[in-house]
Amino acid sequence: MRDLAMSVAGLKQLLDQETSFIHELEAYSNALQLKINTIESFIDEVRSKKIEWEQNAEEYVAHPLNSFSLIRRMHEDWRYFELYMSEPVGKVHTDNVKRLSKEMAPRHVDLDDAMMAIIRLQYYYELDAANLINGLINGRQYNSQLTVLEAFSMAQFCIRQRLHEYAINWFKESLKLYDNIKNYELCELVYNLTASKVYGDYANLLLYKGYNVDALNLLNKVADLNVDLWLTRRPVEESAFYINASPQFIKDSRSPVQTGCADQFPASTKFTCHFQRDFSHFLRLAPLKVETLSLDPYVVIFHDVIYDREIQELKSIELSTLRHDRSENPKNSMKYVTLEKKKNDVLNYRIKDMTGMQIGRDKDFLLMNYGLGGHIKLHLDEQPLELVDSVTSIIFFLSDVTQGGATVFPNLSISVKPIKGTALLWHNMNNKLSDDYRTEHTSCPVLVGSKWTLVKWLHGGTQVLS
Structure with missing residues (x-):
């Protein structure tokens, strides 16, 4: 799998791969230890002979059995050990490590x-x-x-x-x-x-x-x-003079994005909550829980709007289908895959209940998993599609994130933490149908955790044609 650092979920494979490296190194170590033990056993044997003749060498070699043993040992045993010492140790394991490095090691x-x-x-x-x-x-x-x-x-x-x-x-x-x-x-x-x-x-x-x-x-x-x-x-x-200053760096003032990522925006008293029952008969029985963060531009959070079973199904995709496009967004650090859905898919019906808008051509979703320090740079949702720009953006949060990973609107002083089961929705265009730059947003780097999101964009042309 390429671009390993761009998806936390994909990084799990490295743990299995390192286990393979450990296994080969342990086997190589065992092979080395066996050779050491064999050599030491031989050394003990010949050292015991040496102790015998150190007292009186001439008397030792005068004995026919000792002399015969010495000649045979010097003629045969030491030659065998010369060959034994020159044999490579654990070649199969070193070859396996080379193969694993070539096939599995990060680039x-x-x-x-x-x-x-x-x-x-x-x-x-x-x-x-x-x-x-x-x-x-x-x-x-x-x-x-x-x-x-x-x-x-x-x-x-x-x-x-x-x-x-x-x-x-x-x-x-x-x-x-x-x-x-x-x-x-x-x-x-x-x-x-x-x-x-x-x-x-x-x-x-x-x-x-x-x-x-x-x-x-x-x-x-x-x-x-x-x-x-x-x-x-x-x-x-030997320098003629020294510059006596020690390294001192002036700390820049914190930017609005940094303030939002650190969850340091001033607390707002304008947030309100309500049940949404307007867009379908079903909502009268099971209204949606909505937290309003801003009315102009419109920014809201839907709570408990996607369920664990649905999340588990979405995240069960083959990880190799996730891709990272370096040419498209080189400064973003995540992987994604397009999930093709039908207009009558249950999640598309739910989005109609959330927005009152038609799905039309916007039936597919983008599933994302963020990487190590995964983030998306500050941007406005402008898609160069055949119709017009994105009118509404929706992010379903499919996982809790231990630290970091908030979605921040620096111009609105809004910071939204990823909470599993919630969805963040906002309008990208103002009443004049032009881009509302107040909705510029960023996904802050994930400090600790694996961030999964499901993204949907609803475009203006779909609503006009509807």
Whole structure:
């Protein structure tokens, strides 16, 4: 499956794939251990012979059985062990790991997507790298933490993206983690993460930004223990002058979108609730529960309007049918699939009850699952279809989201949390049938959770022709 980071539901397959990697590595480790045990058994055997002749070598070889055993052992056993030592260990398992890596491992673009998602969460929710590393996400503590490998990868990614403020913060945390790791050999021999790499890259960034004194202070801690860092320090020491400023960044004021995503809009006293009974006889028996957020433009929430059985059926689709279009919306991070429905489908009838509008050509739905830090950028619902622009937009929320993922209308100071079973509805055009830019909206990045939505657009031409 491609574009792994663009759908949380699709990420579950990586857990099964990692299980396959673990199985092969365990089998490889067992094969290595068997070889080690065999070699050690032989070493014990020949060492016991060595103990016998160390007392008096000439007396030992004077015995015919000892001499015969020695000659045979040197002629045959050591040759066998020479061949045994040269045999590759666990080749079938190394081949399987290579095959799994080729078939299953995320691509470079998937890792970039994941790291950009972390930066997006930091930006929208003003999250600190130190808190993220320790599993503290927007005030809520989780058991998940990041390692020095993830922190250092984030720092390097930020450099490539020229996000130097983020890079400096990630480097600071990388150093703390690196200085406290318990297995330096694993980091250096397997992951090629060395002190010269961690300290050197950070120092070079500080020098690039003009923070010479900070770079020198950093290198002074470790340069005498590492020749590469000692060589890096020399030109810094020899500089004629230093720029004494330490990294300080001016924090931008929070944007309306950030305010909405953080659920910091002022509380409104204009919200009202009512039962909707107008658009069909059925509603007289089972009215819809409506919460009005705005009358101009019209924005409402329908509560308990889609049921668990329907949600389960919608989400039971084959995950491979979900797709992400990088060319269409490169800044959005979700996957979707069009669900073809008939006009007399139960959900289409329900939408007629919700809106009093005709379905016409607008019979299909868009099912979406958001990815890691999944979001949709600020936009107005304008579809270049054959008729006219979208008159009404409807989002059914098919899952609760632990943190984040609100739909925000920054021009209206409205923020709507995704709650399973509810639907958000609004009109995109004003009374003059022109685009109402007050309804510009965004789907805030999902912090924690899997966000599923079902989207329907009703277009003006359908209503005119009806």
